[in-house]
Amino acid sequence: MKRRTVVGAVAGGATLGVAGCLTRDGNGDGNSNEGDGTLTVVTYPSMIDEENAAGPWLKEAFESEHPDAELEWKQLPDQRINHYIGQADGGGEIDADVYLGLNVDDLVAVDDNLADGGLFRELETDRLDRADRIRDGLDLGDPHGRALPYDTGYISLVYDESEVDEPQTFEDLTEPAYEDALLAQNAQTSDPGQAFLLWTIDAFGEDGYLDYWRELDENGVRILDDWSESYYGAYMEEERPMVVSYSTDQVFASAEGNDLTRHQIAFLNGQGYANPEGMGIFEDAGDVDLAYDFFDFVLSNEAQAEIAQRNVQFPAVDEEYVDLDEEFDKYAHVPPEAVTVGYDRLRGNLDGWVEDWAREFASQ
Amino acid sequence: MPAADRVAAARDRLEGVRSWLERHGLSLAALGTTAVLAVMLYLPVGVVFVEAVLEEGRPTLAHFAEVLTDPFYFGALADVFADPLAVGDHLASLAGWLGAISVAPTLAYPIPGLDLPVPWLALDAPPVRKGLFGFTAYQAALSTVASVAIGLPAAYVLANYEFYGRRTLRSLTILPFVLPGILVAVGFYSMFGRTGTLNSLLGAVGLGPFAFVETSPLAIVILAHAFYNAPLVARLTVAAWESVDARTVETARSLGASRRRAFRDVVVPQLLPAVLTGALLTFIFTFMTFPIVLALGGLRLATVEVWIYDRVQRLAYGEAATLAVLETMLSLGLTYAYLRYESAQAGFSRAPSPTPKEPLFPDLRTALSPRRLAVLGYGLVALVLFVGPMASLLVGSVTDGAGFTLDHYAFLLERQLEGASFQTLPLPAIRNSLLFGLATLAVAVPMGVVISVLTVRAGRSGRIVDALAMLPLAVSGVVFGIGLLQGLVFGLSLPGGWRLQLTGSVAIVAAHAVAAYPFVTRNVSPLLANLDPAMVESARALGASRTRALLDVELPLVRSGIVAGAAFAFAISIGEFSSTVILASGSESYTMPVAVERYLGRRSGPAIAMGSLLLLVTAASFVVIDRVGGGERA
Numbered sequence: 001m002k003r004r005t006v007v008g009a010v011a012g013g014a015t016l017g018v019a020g021c022l023t024r025d026g027n028g029d030g031n032s033n034e035g036d037g038t039l040t041v042v043t044y045p046s047m048i049d050e051e052n053a054a055g056p057w058l059k060e061a062f063e064s065e066h067p068d069a070e071l072e073w074k075q076l077p078d079q080r081i082n083h084y085i086g087q088a089d090g091g092g093e094i095d096a097d098v099y100l101g102l103n104v105d106d107l108v109a110v111d112d113n114l115a116d117g118g119l120f121r122e123l124e125t126d127r128l129d130r131a132d133r134i135r136d137g138l139d140l141g142d143p144h145g146r147a148l149p150y151d152t153g154y155i156s157l158v159y160d161e162s163e164v165d166e167p168q169t170f171e172d173l174t175e176p177a178y179e180d181a182l183l184a185q186n187a188q189t190s191d192p193g194q195a196f197l198l199w200t201i202d203a204f205g206e207d208g209y210l211d212y213w214r215e216l217d218e219n220g221v222r223i224l225d226d227w228s229e230s231y232y233g234a235y236m237e238e239e240r241p242m243v244v245s246y247s248t249d250q251v252f253a254s255a256e257g258n259d260l261t262r263h264q265i266a267f268l269n270g271q272g273y274a275n276p277e278g279m280g281i282f283e284d285a286g287d288v289d290l291a292y293d294f295f296d297f298v299l300s301n302e303a304q305a306e307i308a309q310r311n312v313q314f315p316a317v318d319e320e321y322v323d324l325d326e327e328f329d330k331y332a333h334v335p336p337e338a339v340t341v342g343y344d345r346l347r348g349n350l351d352g353w354v355e356d357w358a359r360e361f362a363s364q
Numbered sequence: 365m366p367a368a369d370r371v372a373a374a375r376d377r378l379e380g381v382r383s384w385l386e387r388h389g390l391s392l393a394a395l396g397t398t399a400v401l402a403v404m405l406y407l408p409v410g411v412v413f414v415e416a417v418l419e420e421g422r423p424t425l426a427h428f429a430e431v432l433t434d435p436f437y438f439g440a441l442a443d444v445f446a447d448p449l450a451v452g453d454h455l456a457s458l459a460g461w462l463g464a465i466s467v468a469p470t471l472a473y474p475i476p477g478l479d480l481p482v483p484w485l486a487l488d489a490p491p492v493r494k495g496l497f498g499f500t501a502y503q504a505a506l507s508t509v510a511s512v513a514i515g516l517p518a519a520y521v522l523a524n525y526e527f528y529g530r531r532t533l534r535s536l537t538i539l540p541f542v543l544p545g546i547l548v549a550v551g552f553y554s555m556f557g558r559t560g561t562l563n564s565l566l567g568a569v570g571l572g573p574f575a576f577v578e579t580s581p582l583a584i585v586i587l588a589h590a591f592y593n594a595p596l597v598a599r600l601t602v603a604a605w606e607s608v609d610a611r612t613v614e615t616a617r618s619l620g621a622s623r624r625r626a627f628r629d630v631v632v633p634q635l636l637p638a639v640l641t642g643a644l645l646t647f648i649f650t651f652m653t654f655p656i657v658l659a660l661g662g663l664r665l666a667t668v669e670v671w672i673y674d675r676v677q678r679l680a681y682g683e684a685a686t687l688a689v690l691e692t693m694l695s696l697g698l699t700y701a702y703l704r705y706e707s708a709q710a711g712f713s714r715a716p717s718p719t720p721k722e723p724l725f726p727d728l729r730t731a732l733s734p735r736r737l738a739v740l741g742y743g744l745v746a747l748v749l750f751v752g753p754m755a756s757l758l759v760g761s762v763t764d765g766a767g768f769t770l771d772h773y774a775f776l777l778e779r780q781l782e783g784a785s786f787q788t789l790p791l792p793a794i795r796n797s798l799l800f801g802l803a804t805l806a807v808a809v810p811m812g813v814v815i816s817v818l819t820v821r822a823g824r825s826g827r828i829v830d831a832l833a834m835l836p837l838a839v840s841g842v843v844f845g846i847g848l849l850q851g852l853v854f855g856l857s858l859p860g861g862w863r864l865q866l867t868g869s870v871a872i873v874a875a876h877a878v879a880a881y882p883f884v885t886r887n888v889s890p891l892l893a894n895l896d897p898a899m900v901e902s903a904r905a906l907g908a909s910r911t912r913a914l915l916d917v918e919l920p921l922v923r924s925g926i927v928a929g930a931a932f933a934f935a936i937s938i939g940e941f942s943s944t945v946i947l948a949s950g951s952e953s954y955t956m957p958v959a960v961e962r963y964l965g966r967r968s969g970p971a972i973a974m975g976s977l978l979l980l981v982t983a984a985s986f987v988v989i990d991r992v993g994g995g996e997r998a
Contacts, residue, residue: 046965073786077949090854188674225658229549232968237557257766351678362666
């Protein structure tokens with residue numbers, strides 16, 4: 001499996017009825033997106049498929065700004081970054097130019113499994129006009145400078161104020177008042193679940209986080225599979241009064257016509273865990289200039305506002321460079337202090353942290 | 365050559381081809397089956413399994429040693445694996461454990477929320493560390509018992525009584541099978557949750573509310589497994605029940621056997637293979653359950669499959685493959701043991717003449733008999749367990765926080781009319797699902813029948829082949845998906861500079877067929893084994909080819925099994941998610957379950973509406989399939 005092979009042609013399965021193929025190496029048509037004015041951007045489904053998703057707006061606005069360019073969206077494969085790690089490892093060809101939606105742990109996974117600093121190009125920020133607009137503290141901390149943040153979310157607690165008081169600190173959650181109250185997600189399978197775990201590691205350190213979780217366990221924390229199941233299944237059916245979720249929860253709740261008493265935000269220790277999302281350019285991208293144009297466009301005032309509001313995340317640029325709707329400002333809460341565990345601390349540690357934690361909890 | 369001669373010659377040639385095809389039909393079908401299996405099953409699975417015995421390209425057993433001796437995976441057994449020769453120590457610790465068991469009379473409160481003391485014998489055994497494998501087997505065993513207990517009464521009612529809507533109901537028993545896990549989880553919460561439908565109903569008569577999910581997560585998970593698998597048990601058993609030869613029962617009765625005795629000695633032996641098949645499949649499925657355990661029960665109830673998924677996500681393929689190999693060995697071992705039992709049940713059935721069905725409620729007096737009341741009671745249970753979660757979903761698709769709304773369906777309609785090409789549209793998803801389902805039928809049914817025919821009378825070697833033919837059921841879905849990705853999507857380098865790649869629709873259909881044919885085989889084999897071999901032999905003696913004998917004599921007699929298998933094949937295809945999403949990535953071959961997943965963002969409405977469409981489309985197709993297949997003789 002690890003044997004690198006000469007890149008063969010990829011007859012993409014993009015059309016119905018492609019059965020597959022046997023091809024000879026070296027007679028392929030090379031990269032199908034070689035500077036022909038088409039930028040292929042791969043991103044997660046909700047950027048494309050959600051109601052009012054940002055994707056269609058971005059495509060239209062970008063193409064009207066660059067009349068001779070075309071933006072082509074591609075759904076991120078189910079395996080996410082692992083798909084591309086596997087593809088690079090097996091000598092396959094990656095058929096995208098840009099990845100929109102990179103997380104820090106994606107970069108860590110790349111470097112743990114491929115060559116250091118692999119898969120994406122080091123970005124030359126001097127080719128961008130608007131790179132300096134990005135807020136401090138959102139940096140993904142990649143020593144190879146492969147990703148630029150375009151928005152961020154904050155993990156916080158969402159609680160029902162008619163059932164529990166607002167928890168102030170992590171220690172509060174281990175008190176009798178919050179017995180059998182908290183729903184969290186499995187850090188093995190869920191992004192917010194992993195973020196909350198990392199937040200406790202930030203708060204209690206590598207040596208203290210498991211003790212804290214044991215106390216949470218004694219107080220009856222419930223760890224479910226995925227954010228959607230925990231939120232739409234358990235939390236919205238009032239199984240429990242608190243859930244680990246996003247600080248933009250009220251934006252959705254008010255849009256759905258829900259009563260906001262069940263959608264109060266709690267920032268433990270006055271913090272929220274920042275999950276900045278970045279964009280990167282694949283190593284063998286066809287049209288690098290166009291990718292830089294796209295990055296500049298994404299950081300523009302209007303695009304930042306649209307992405308934030310449609311994606312229900314916060315902009316990556318300083319306040320002076322983006323004008324958000326009042327409605328959004330009213331319902332999207334920013335934590336007093338943002339914390340995050342950066343690249344350097346995650347590198348080589350993340351998998352071990354998650355596994356130790358999961359073994360602690362799984363069936364014995 | 366005059367025209368008439370040319371026509372005659374052509375006709376002769378055609379006739380020649382036809383008879384050659386007929387003579388070799390079975391061999392050709394077997395070849396085709398082998399080819400599909402080699403590319404779509406053995407290759408992908410082999411690509412991953414080989415990682416279990418390789419370390420840096422060198423063969424090793426270190427992965428197995430590590431997993432087998434890890435108490436996290438094997439609990440108390442890990443010590444035994446670590447030092448298998450220290451028999452004395454192991455026996456001493458076993459004796460110590462046995463000696464610590466105590467039994468004491470006590471009072472228990474079995475009904476949550478009710479102070480109703482029940483005298484109970486408390487068995488106090490010191491805890492044994494089960495490990496991940498132990499717990500997984502434990503919950504699978506409980507789920508199997510529950511599924512059989514809930515599935516058998518349904519089979520009894522459907523096979524023996526006539527009532528309005530019976531055939532439709534029978535068609536719909538397959539529905540739970542096609543629901544994506546997330547929808548089952550949401551449906552279960554909205555049925556059994558603290559503010560769920562069940563608690564509202566109980567509240568109306570002054571009971572509750574009970575925190576069902578909160579207080580007994582394992583029970584809820586087992587119920588969810590029964591939701592998926594009891595219909596499987598029911599369908600398998602109904603097919604067997606309807607192929608019971610009523611005359612054998614009449615003969616027993618005329619020889620003086622009581623009704624009960626005739627049932628026990630004549631009917632039960634003919635049902636047992638089907639029931640055990642259902643139990644076996646349920647055990648294997650629930651052993652490999654994921655993500656429903658985590659969604660309803662939480663990480664405490666994690667299974668081996670959860671760990672395999674995690675190892676794959678972390679790119680630790682060695683450990684993932686090792687766990688998967690152990691899981692597969694266990695499933696195939698069970699399958700083989702069962703098949704040995706099944707083949708010992710040689711049959712003598714000639715032609716089914718089904719038992720006539722009694723009307724369920726012919727008149728008020730009969731309706732009040734204990735047996736009919738029991739049926740009614742069971743109906744209520746089925747309503748809560750099966751209809752409840754699905755109805756909750758349908759309701760969820762037309763409500764939001766503010767009450768009744770058609771917004772979610774409006775979203776689907778708008779997406780269909782105005783969606784861009786890179787978005788997921790509802791109609792193509794429905795169309796793809798139905799097309800793949802039909803194509804899967806066309807491939808999986810012949811495959812399953814061929815494997816049945818080749819293995820039923822082949823003795824011991826046939827049983828081994830038959831057990832191996834169950835491999836698709838025994839392989840972890842996560843691992844199969846990864847194998848497809850590495851083996852077919854990324855492409856494999858072949859000698860001579862060739863590269864093999866396979867994605868898109870054909871690959872999806874082939875993967876579905878591979879997942880589905882074992883159901884055809886398991887539905888057909890027991891019936892085929894029950895046939896009197898003399899019938900085929902007479903046909904052969906009269907000059908029929910093997911294929912002709914199969915088509916004209918055997919298949920019509922096992923038709924109910926074929927139709928049942930076909931229905932399963934269609935359902936497996938409609939509901940399949942993990943391989944489909946991998947093979948369809950980046951293309952337009954997405955199906956309904958994939959669309960559900962993609963619409964599931966930070967708002968659940970559109971996904972639930974899509975899930976409801978999935979339910980309705982599947983329900984309609986099944987009613988059609990059962991009618992067309994004539995699932996039973998009227």
